[in-house]
Amino acid sequence: MADIFTGAIREKLIAAKQQWAEKGRLITGKHDINRENRLPPGQREVKDWPVLDLGITPHIDPAGWELSIKGEVENPVSLTMDQFLDLPAIYDQSDIHCVTSWSRYDNHWQGVSAHELARIVRPTDKARYVLFTAHDGYTTNVRIDQFLDDDVLLAHHWQDLPITEEHGGPVRVIIPKLYFWKSAKWVREITFSASDGPGFWETRGYHNNADPWTEERYS
Numbered sequence: 001m002a003d004i005f006t007g008a009i010r011e012k013l014i015a016a017k018q019q020w021a022e023k024g025r026l027i028t029g030k031h032d033i034n035r036e037n038r039l040p041p042g043q044r045e046v047k048d049w050p051v052l053d054l055g056i057t058p059h060i061d062p063a064g065w066e067l068s069i070k071g072e073v074e075n076p077v078s079l080t081m082d083q084f085l086d087l088p089a090i091y092d093q094s095d096i097h098c099v100t101s102w103s104r105y106d107n108h109w110q111g112v113s114a115h116e117l118a119r120i121v122r123p124t125d126k127a128r129y130v131l132f133t134a135h136d137g138y139t140t141n142v143r144i145d146q147f148l149d150d151d152v153l154l155a156h157h158w159q160d161l162p163i164t165e166e167h168g169g170p171v172r173v174i175i176p177k178l179y180f181w182k183s184a185k186w187v188r189e190i191t192f193s194a195s196d197g198p199g200f201w202e203t204r205g206y207h208n209n210a211d212p213w214t215e216e217r218y219s
């Protein structure tokens, strides 16, 4: 899978990383990762990266991969991997907070920003929620303002390496400010919607909003 990220895309990732380095101080401030207490209440820091999912690891051939973005948008699209990788890349660093109480600091993500995707599909005035569907059947939902945060992206690299299959590769969602269950692995469809659509965990007792700092764990 590593060989799909060669040549031009590698150049672009390096450029994006450089840009990130130049803006590093600003981004750090925005993510507040220098805050005295980076650990939300009830969390503990881990150094490894646990794998959590429904026990199904879909095997996705990048050649057949497609991302559909639809719903309350003026320009619905279906992007192939080549088209997706042609979009401007961003580089972002953030912490992971999983509701099962582990947090993992300083994850370096590379991918396409939520801003960029919204720029392409142009959500209508009616769009208030964003619903994600993944290849394992998993679903989750956020408000549109949560999706359009500066640090939200569809990531294809973690610590400069392609995201592994078990962690949601080739492409997964990253929404750093919310508990990690909102970050869909193996994403295949993004739907902008006028109405909310609670997903897999949201319909099984988990909080609809999922803010780790106010411990929005359960509903």
Ligand SMILES: Nc1nc2c(c(=O)[nH]1)N[C@H]1C(S)=C(S)[C@@H](COP(=O)(O)O)O[C@H]1N2
Residues within 6 Å of the ligand: 049, 050, 051, 052, 053, 054, 055, 098, 099, 134, 135, 136, 138, 166, 167, 168, 180, 181, 182, 183, 184, 185, 186, 187
């Ligand atoms: N497609 C899909 N995405 C998913 C899940 C899942 O089961 N399927 N689990 C969620 C949960 S509960 C967590 S904590 C994180 C775990 O991501 P990781 O395995 O990369 O740590 O993925 C989230 N995204």
Ligand SMILES: [Mo]
Residues within 6 Å of the ligand: 052, 098, 099, 100, 180, 181
């Ligand atoms: Mo989770």
